[in-house]
Amino acid sequence: MLSQKFISDSPSKKRDENDEQDYLFEQLDQINKRIYNYQQLIKQKINVLLGNNTMKSIDYDSLQKQLSDLRLEEQKQSSLFYNSYSQIQLDIDRQQSQVFDYYESEFNKLKSLYETINKEHQGFIKQKQQANELYCQLIETKQILQEDLNTHLLQRAELVGQKEELEEFVEQVKNQNEQLFMISQMYFTNGKKHQENGNQIAMQDKEIKLLSQQREEKQQQLGLQHQATLLEVQLHQANQKIKVQRNKIIPLHKSLNLAHPDNLFQEFLQQSDVQSIDQSDFNSKLTHYLSLFRNNLFKNSNQGTNWTSMKEFITQLEQFIIVSMQQKLIQTQLQEMKQTLRQYGEELQIQNKISEIDNQIEMKRQMIREFEEQQEQFKINDAQDQFQSMIEQSALEAYDMYKTLNKEQLQQMKEHQDYDKMLLSIQQEITQLISEKENMQFINVIKLIEKYEAAEQAINTNIFMVDQQILPQFKQVVQQLSKLKREIEHLNQNDKHQLERTSKIEQEIQYMEQEFKKKMDQFQKQENEINNKVFEIKQQVQLVQDQMINKIKPNKAQLEQEILQMNNQLSQLQEQKYNLEQITYNLNLNGINKSPSRRSVLSISKSLNQLAKLKSNITPIKQMKQSTALKTNSSLKSIK
Numbered sequence: 099m100l101s102q103k104f105i106s107d108s109p110s111k112k113r114d115e116n117d118e119q120d121y122l123f124e125q126l127d128q129i130n131k132r133i134y135n136y137q138q139l140i141k142q143k144i145n146v147l148l149g150n151n152t153m154k155s156i157d158y159d160s161l162q163k164q165l166s167d168l169r170l171e172e173q174k175q176s177s178l179f180y181n182s183y184s185q186i187q188l189d190i191d192r193q194q195s196q197v198f199d200y201y202e203s204e205f206n207k208l209k210s211l212y213e214t215i216n217k218e219h220q221g222f223i224k225q226k227q228q229a230n231e232l233y234c235q236l237i238e239t240k241q242i243l244q245e246d247l248n249t250h251l252l253q254r255a256e257l258v259g260q261k262e263e264l265e266e267f268v269e270q271v272k273n274q275n276e277q278l279f280m281i282s283q284m285y286f287t288n289g290k291k292h293q294e295n296g297n298q299i300a301m302q303d304k305e306i307k308l309l310s311q312q313r314e315e316k317q318q319q320l321g322l323q324h325q326a327t328l329l330e331v332q333l334h335q336a337n338q339k340i341k342v343q344r345n346k347i348i349p350l351h352k353s354l355n356l357a358h359p360d361n362l363f364q365e366f367l368q369q370s371d372v373q374s375i376d377q378s379d380f381n382s383k384l385t386h387y388l389s390l391f392r393n394n395l396f397k398n399s400n401q402g403t404n405w406t407s408m409k410e411f412i413t414q415l416e417q418f419i420i421v422s423m424q425q426k427l428i429q430t431q432l433q434e435m436k437q438t439l440r441q442y443g444e445e446l447q448i449q450n451k452i453s454e455i456d457n458q459i460e461m462k463r464q465m466i467r468e469f470e471e472q473q474e475q476f477k478i479n480d481a482q483d484q485f486q487s488m489i490e491q492s493a494l495e496a497y498d499m500y501k502t503l504n505k506e507q508l509q510q511m512k513e514h515q516d517y518d519k520m521l522l523s524i525q526q527e528i529t530q531l532i533s534e535k536e537n538m539q540f541i542n543v544i545k546l547i548e549k550y551e552a553a554e555q556a557i558n559t560n561i562f563m564v565d566q567q568i569l570p571q572f573k574q575v576v577q578q579l580s581k582l583k584r585e586i587e588h589l590n591q592n593d594k595h596q597l598e599r600t601s602k603i604e605q606e607i608q609y610m611e612q613e614f615k616k617k618m619d620q621f622q623k624q625e626n627e628i629n630n631k632v633f634e635i636k637q638q639v640q641l642v643q644d645q646m647i648n649k650i651k652p653n654k655a656q657l658e659q660e661i662l663q664m665n666n667q668l669s670q671l672q673e674q675k676y677n678l679e680q681i682t683y684n685l686n687l688n689g690i691n692k693s694p695s696r697r698s699v700l701s702i703s704k705s706l707n708q709l710a711k712l713k714s715n716i717t718p719i720k721q722m723k724q725s726t727a728l729k730t731n732s733s734l735k736s737i738k
Contacts, residue, residue, distance in 0.1 A: 125626075125678055126675060126678050126679070128626075128630060129671055129674055129675045129678070130675070132633075132671055133668060133671050133672065133675070135637060136664050136667060136668045136671065137668065139641065139664055140661055140664045140665065140668070143657050143660055143661050143664070144661060193621070194621060197614070197617050201610060201614050204610060205607075205610065208603055208606060208607055208610075211603060212600065212603050215596060215599050215600055215603070216600070218596060219593070219596040219597075219600070222589055222592050222593050222596060223593070225589055226586065226589045226590070226593065229582055229585055229586050229589060230586065232582060233579065233582050233583070233586065236575055236578055236579050236582065237579070239575050240572070240575045240576065240579065243568060243571055243572045243575060244572070246568055247564065247568050247569070247572060250560055250563055250564050250568060251564070253560060254557060254560045254561070254564070257553055257556050257557045257560060258557060260553050261550065261553040261554060261557060264546065264549055264550045264553055265550070267546060268546060268547070268550055271543055271546060275539070277488055278488065278536065278539055278540060278543060279543055281484050281488065281540070282540055282543035282544050282547060283547055284484075285540075285544065286544055286547045286548065286551070290551075295469045295470075298465070298469050299466050299469045299470065302462045302463075302465050302466050302469075303466065305462055306459055306462050306463065309455050309458055309459050309462070310459065312455055313452055313455045313456065313459070316451050316452045316455065317452065322435055325435060326432060326435045326436060329428055329431055329432040329435065330432060332428050333425065333428045333429055333432055336421060336424050336425035336428050337425060339421045339424075339425075340418070340421050340422060340425055343414065343417055343418045343421050344359065344418070346414050347359050347411065347414040347415060347418050350407055350410060350411040350414060351411065353407060354407055354408060354411055356395075356411065359415060359418050362391075362415060362419075363418065363419055363422050366384070366387050366419055369387065370383040370384070370386075370387055375420070375423035375424055375426075375427050380423070384416065384419060384420075388412060388415070388416055391412065391415075392412055395408055395412075396408075488536065489529075489532055489533050489536050490529070492532045492536065496528050496531075496532055500524065500528060
């Protein structure tokens with residue numbers, strides 16, 4: 099709560115809620131006194147006007163003496179008042195200025211602080227809203243993950259049940275024909291491993307092809323490095339040629355006082371629009387330029403010209419232009435190549451990259467060799483051979499059993515001409531039947547093993563999905579929810595703290611408004627006291643003046659006019675009294691119905707407006723003093 103700085107002119111104790119009513123009652127009492135005085139004056143003037151003045155005869159000298167005494171008293175009081183008015187005016191102005199500046203400054207500080215806190219509060223509200231939205235999203239994600247987890251767990255339970263059924267069936271098949279089951283299992287395992295290794299070999303071959311392409315690109319880049327080195331050598335040679343050619347043509351240029359060869363070369367480039375010596379029309383453009391140059395020389399020369407030196411200069415100029423164009427072409431190619439090589443790195447970096455690629459290729463080739471060696475271990479031909487041997491053994495056993503069971507019939511058929519062919523046919527038929535039967539069983543066992551392996555693979559996949567994907571995500575979401583919940587609680591506490599700060603500022607504003615109103619009441623009371631004293635002196639002087647005027651010579655028209663004016667002033671005082679009584683009644687009524695309410699920062703602006711209005715409506719005591727002095731002097735002059 100803000101402290102009260104200006105207490106020099108305030109009561110030692112603070113006002114209570116009835117201060118405003120006491121002030122109004124004082125105003126009513128003063129108005130009643132003034133109404134009574136006006137009524138007495140009106141009554142006297144009416145008696146004088148009607149000739150019914152019952153006042154005792156007043157000696158004129160006595161009235162003159164009384165008027166003189168009043169004048170002396172007025173001068174004495176005026177002197178005392180006027181001497182103190184300046185100091186009072188300065189004190190009140192200083193206090194008013196300090197009070198206004200202080201409260202205006204404090205109101206602005208509170209307003210700025212309120213806006214800052216409100217801005218921070220809006221930021222907290224936005225953060226809280228974002229946190230709540232994220233919290234809802236995480237809750238939804240958690241529900242989705244929970245449903246996904248439940249689905250996978252239910253699916254795992256079903257897969258485990260299927261696997262257990264298949265295990266029982268596999269065990270039953272194994273017990274019925276263990277040899278067939280072992281061969282089928284070996285066939286399935288070898289076939290699966292053979293296929294996996296084949297896939298690995300194909301994948302490694304594909305990667306080797308990609309690495310080979312990268313190696314080829316790096317070799318090309320390395321080739322560009324070598325080409326750049328060669329171009330640098332060629333550029334050095336071209337520079338040497340230009341140097342030699344320059345040594346030949348410069349003496350001729352100086353002796354003939356002709357243009358510099360470099361300038362002539364630039365002139366040729368501009369006029370002929372030649373970009374490179376590789377252009378198909380380079381020779382023709384060069385010949386044309388030299389022909390024009392020769393004609394101009396002959397045309398502008400005189401008889402003393404050395405024609406032999408001039409022809410030599412043109413010949414050397416042609417060579418100079420050619421070697422300059424060659425040098426320019428090599429330099430352009432070298433710059434472009436260096437710009438390209440700058441993207442690839444230095445030569446050593448390219449060589450290191452090639453070595454790295456070679457190592458990777460060799461490593462993958464070694465892996466392919468290992469996979470190919472493993473392929474020899476997982477050949478399905480061994481299982482097929484064992485299966486075929488099993489069929490032959492079963493067929494042989496079945497054939498022997500057939501011969502044992504049909505021994506008598508076969509004995510009778512021995513004498514038959516085609517006995518051996520019949521036995522061979524029977525043996526082949528038995529072998530065919532056994533082979534078909536075993537093949538059918540073999541296929542069924544393979545399918546059973548495939549189903550069992552598929553069920554086991556599905557279970558492993560399910561476990562991987564749950565353990566490696568769903569559960570980590572679920573755990574992470576739960577942790578985020580817990581952290582976000584704590585953050586929301588912290589934001590709620592900050593929100594509560596911001597509201598408390600706002601409420602405290604509103605209370606401070608309310609307190610400051612009350613204190614400001616008390617100060618304004620003090621200033622108003624001081625001015626009212628001074629105005630009442632001045633009014634009493636003016637009223638006494640006016641009363642004596644009226645008595646002397648009435649004693650000397652009553653003026654009917656003047657008395658009627660004065661009575662009319664007093665009646666008007668009396669009506670105004672009665673109206674003011676009525677208004678004050680209404681205000682007192684409303685204050686009493688509001689005191690009964692008044693209920694506490696929260697105030698907003700808008701009250702700050704309202705208080706500042708009231709502050710400025712009160713400041714502009716305060717009547718300076720100095721002006722009041724001047725007005726009172728003028729009116730008193732005017733009245734005294736009229737009496738004289």
